[in-house]
Structure formats: structure tokens, C-alpha cells
Amino acid sequence: MRRAPYSSASTLMFDRGWNVDDKGPSIWDTFCHEGGRLVFEGQSGDVTCNSYELWEEDLRCIRQLGLTHYRLSLSWSRLLPEGITRHVNQKGLRYYNKVINDLVASDVLPMVTLYHFDLPQALQDQGGWKSPEIAAIFDSYARFCFESFGDRVKLWITLNEPYVCAKLGHEDGIFAPGVKEPGMAAYLVGHNMLRGHARAWHSYNVLYRAKQGGSVSLAINSDWAEPLDPASPDDTAATERYLAFTLGWFAWPLFVTGDYPEVMRSSIEVRSKELGYQEGSRLPRFSKDEPSLLGTADFFALNYYTSRRVKPGECCPGVLGLKSDQDAEGVVDPSWPVCGVSWLAVVPDGLRKLLKYIKDTFNNPAVYITENGFSQVGPVDMEDVQRCGFYHDIIQEIARALREDGVDVRGYFAWSLLDNFEWADGFSVRFGLFHVDFSRPERPRTAYRSGREYAGIISKYRSQTMVNI
Numbered sequence: 207m208r209r210a211p212y213s214s215a216s217t218l219m220f221d222r223g224w225n226v227d228d229k230g231p232s233i234w235d236t237f238c239h240e241g242g243r244l245v246f247e248g249q250s251g252d253v254t255c256n257s258y259e260l261w262e263e264d265l266r267c268i269r270q271l272g273l274t275h276y277r278l279s280l281s282w283s284r285l286l287p288e289g290i291t292r293h294v295n296q297k298g299l300r301y302y303n304k305v306i307n308d309l310v311a312s313d314v315l316p317m318v319t320l321y322h323f324d325l326p327q328a329l330q331d332q333g334g335w336k337s338p339e340i341a342a343i344f345d346s347y348a349r350f351c352f353e354s355f356g357d358r359v360k361l362w363i364t365l366n367e368p369y370v371c372a373k374l375g376h377e378d379g380i381f382a383p384g385v386k387e388p389g390m391a392a393y394l395v396g397h398n399m400l401r402g403h404a405r406a407w408h409s410y411n412v413l414y415r416a417k418q419g420g421s422v423s424l425a426i427n428s429d430w431a432e433p434l435d436p437a438s439p440d441d442t443a444a445t446e447r448y449l450a451f452t453l454g455w456f457a458w459p460l461f462v463t464g465d466y467p468e469v470m471r472s473s474i475e476v477r478s479k480e481l482g483y484q485e486g487s488r489l490p491r492f493s494k495d496e497p498s499l500l501g502t503a504d505f506f507a508l509n510y511y512t513s514r515r516v517k518p519g520e521c522c523p524g525v526l527g528l529k530s531d532q533d534a535e536g537v538v539d540p541s542w543p544v545c546g547v548s549w550l551a552v553v554p555d556g557l558r559k560l561l562k563y564i565k566d567t568f569n570n571p572a573v574y575i576t577e578n579g580f581s582q583v584g585p586v587d588m589e590d591v592q593r594c595g596f597y598h599d600i601i602q603e604i605a606r607a608l609r610e611d612g613v614d615v616r617g618y619f620a621w622s623l624l625d626n627f628e629w630a631d632g633f634s635v636r637f638g639l640f641h642v643d644f645s646r647p648e649r650p651r652t653a654y655r656s657g658r659e660y661a662g663i664i665s666k667y668r669s670q671t672m673v674n675i
């Protein structure tokens with residue numbers, strides 16, 4: 207009998223309280239506060255759900271749903287206002303200790319993410335993720351967290367969605383820190399994030415694993431992708447590039463070779479030659495003198511939201527940029543419903559296909575689905591039947607992946623417990639199982655219908671899998 211996945215749990219905890227109690231500013235604080243940025247209606251993440259003051263309300267929601275796990279993200283600059291361990295914010299430390307203690311006392315296992323898009327501004331001022339020094343600085347922050355919380359936290363994510371930090375933050379400039387250096391900065395940022403991750407994993411392995419017994423990984427976001435025309439070799443090749451430049455970019459170094467996918471490297475090199483780019487590859491190489499990447503994930507952490515059908519890109523070949531290197535365009539199949547935000551075509555069976563692909567490509571790893579969800583925009587619908595249907599479908603696809611495809615799924619985290627600040631979309635996009643009224647200072651949390659149903663789905667699913675598998 208295989209172990210059932212503890213299908214349950216939820217989200218990032220959005221504490222914000224951006225400058226309360228000695229918290230240092232992060233790049234998202236700066237991004238929101240600077241005029242002319244692209245955040246919806248000029249909104250900011252200053253308070254959001256105010257979990258910093260209302261944590262006990264969050265805990266009540268977690269218990270109401272009967273979650274067995276809860277994924278939360280630490281704010282680096284709340285713990286270390288300048289990003290370095292010389293100055294520790296004791297109030298921030300006390301806050302996270304309370305959160306973790308309360309979870310453990312409630313029989314809810316915390317999965318803790320060290321970095322979720324919000325670099326301390328002080329480190330950005332020194333070059334941020336583009337600077338090679340950041341890898342060692344991240345490692346010392348990670349060690350500080352392992353040391354402070356690792357006696358109780360057994361599931362760690364070093365970095366959340368490095369692809370998004372690299373591409374949206376440093377290629378498109380639509381996420382903090384708002385850098386627009388197409389075809390250059392994203393590769394460097396992704397590289398330094400991987401170097402930082404590797405160092406942190408090795409630190410855990412050498413210094414903490416024996417006494418703490420936890421697992422460490424990196425959360426990789428990826429669409430499922432398949433050729434627009436399955437009979438077309440061009441569409442098939444474009445699909446391979448599409449996956450290599452998203453999933454493969456971060457998973458290949460960890461699970462397959464210790465380096466980027468060959469097709470990613472060769473595509474970038476071909477494009478560089480065409481553009482007469484002289485100064486060596488734009489995709490950096492890993493140094494043999496540094497901790498190796500291969501094997502630095504104790505499980506596969508996957509953030510899955512949507513799928514695409516893929517054909518060769520329409521981007522003009524003379525343009526320097528990641529899209530032009532990738533030369534692949536994803537389109538939404540007309541039969542897929544789009545929910546809320548325009549990028550989110552709802553394709554539950556895409557998750558099953560992606561899980562099978564991960565099993566086959568990355569040597570059958572243990573998998574946690576660390577994020578997945580369904581959004582609402584426009585007038586609030588508390589009776590959100592579509593989202594209820596979505597959670598039924600997605601959990602069923604996971605059950606199939608587990609039973610029929612033999613994927614080693616260990617857990618599922620719905621995104622998210624609460625409506626919260628959806629980055630550049632501000633508060634206009636709602637992913638919560640609980641509605642949050644952002645217009646009131648008390649930020650009341652009220653379960654959507656989908657929240658109530660989710661509680662039922664996961665409890666039924668837990669007992670079913672124990673019996674059937």
C-alpha cells in the first residue's frame with residue numbers, strides 16, 4: 207500500500223505591516239510606493255490582510271478548514287531589516303516563533319518559504335539578485351532561519367518561483383524591482399538564485415539535517431505545455447523549448463545534470479550569434495568551485511496554475527529578449543474556461559499530465575504541489591460554485607496521478623487561504639478560500655462557499671486514499 211498524500215492545507219501568510227516594529231523595507235514596498243509603477247490603481251501591500259496583527263484570525267480559519275499543513279512565507283526584511291544577520295529584529299523573530307508554535311500546537315505542519323519575491327531593499331541597493339554576492343548573503347539568512355525555526359519546521363522552500371522573479375522582475379519590469387533588461391538580467395538573476403538555493407541546501411545538509419531531520423526544496427512554477435498541432439515537428443520542438451525555459455530552467459540543474467537544459471543553452475547561443483552578441487554566453491555557467499546544484503532538492507515543489515498549447519514564437523528574430531530566445535508561443539485552447547485573470551485558463555488535467563512528465567523526466571521524485579488555485583475578479587461572489595467545481599476536479603486529477611500514473615504525490619497546497627495582495631494586480635484578483643474585506647480596518651475573514659467545500663473535499667479525499675491505495 208502506498209502512502210496517501212496528506213491532501214490539505216493552504217497558502218502564503220501575508221503579514222505585511224510593511225514598516226511596523228522595526229521591519230525594513232522590501233523591494234515590493236519600494237515598488238508600490240514609487241509613482242508610475244504598474245500596480246493596479248496604485249494600490250500597495252502596506253497592510254493587506256494584516257496577518258501581522260491578525261494571525262490568530264488566520265489560525266481560526268486554518269482550524270475551521272481542518273488543514274493538516276500550512277505554507278507560509280517569511281518576510282526576510284521583517285527578520286533582518288537590512289538583509290544581514292548583524293541586525294536581527296527581535297519582534298519579527300518573536301512573531302514568527304508564535305506563528306510556528308501555534309501551528310504545531312494545532313497539529314498543523316508548517317511548510318516555510320524563505321523568499322517570496324520581497325528582497326530587502328538594502329540588498330537591492332547593493333545590486334540585488336544580479337550581484338554574485340547575493341548567494342552567500344541568502345545562505346546566511348537561510349542558516350539563520352534553520353537555526354531559529356528548524357527544531358519545529360520540517361518542510362522548507364528556499365525560493366518561491368525564481369522564474370517569476372527573474373522574468374517579471376528583471377526582463378519585463380512589471381514586478382519588483384522593476385528592472386527591464388531583456389535577454390540579459392533574467393538569466394543572471396536566475397543563476398544567482400540557483401547559486402543561493404544550492405548553498406542553502408548544502409548548509410542544511412551539513413549543519414542541520416542530522417539533528418532537525420527536515421527536507422528542503424525550491425518551488426518551481428510551470429504551465430503544462432503540449433504542441434498546438436501534435437503532428438507538427440515545429441510545434442513539438444517549440445513545446446520542448448517552452449518547457450525548457452520555464453520548468454527546465456530551474457529543475458534541470460537540480461534534478462538532471464547540474465546545468466541548464468541543453469536546448470535552452472543552444473537556443474540562447476544561436477540567437478546571440480544572430481544578433482552579433484560578442485561577450486560569451488548570456489546564460490552564465492556554474493563554476494566547479496562552487497557547491498553543486500545537482501541533488502539539491504529533497505522533493506519536487508511545483509506551483510501549477512494553467513496550461514498552454516504551443517507553436518513557434520512570432521517574436522521578431524532581431525530582438526534581444528527571453529521570448530525571442532525561447533521562440534515559443536503558448537495559446538489558450540478555446541475549450542478551456544478562463545477564470546478571473548486572463549492568463550488563468552483552468553485545465554485540471556494539465557496538472558495530471560505535468561505530474562506524469564515530472565515523474566518521467568526527473569526520476570520519479572516525491573512531489574508537493576505547493577501552489578494551485580482559481581481566481582475571482584470583479585464583484586465578489588461568496589457562492590463561488592465554479593471554484594468549488596475546480597477544487598473537486600483538481601483533487602480528482604491528483605488522485606489519478608497517484609493511483610493510475612504512480613506519481614509520488616505527497617501533498618497539495620491550495621492558493622490561498624485568504625484573499626490577498628496579488629502583486630501587480632493589487633486587490634483586484636481574489637484567490638482566497640476566505641474572503642477578506644480590505645475596506646475595513648479589522649480585515650474580516652469570511653469563508654467563501656468554496657472554502658467550506660474545500661474542507662469537505664480534503665477530508666473525504668484523505669480517508670478515501672487511505673482505503674483505496
Ligand code: NOJ
Pocket residue numbers: 218366367509577621628629637
Ligand atoms: C504564484 C505566487 O507565488 C503567488 O504569490 C501568487 O499570488 C500566485 N502565483 C497567483 O498569481
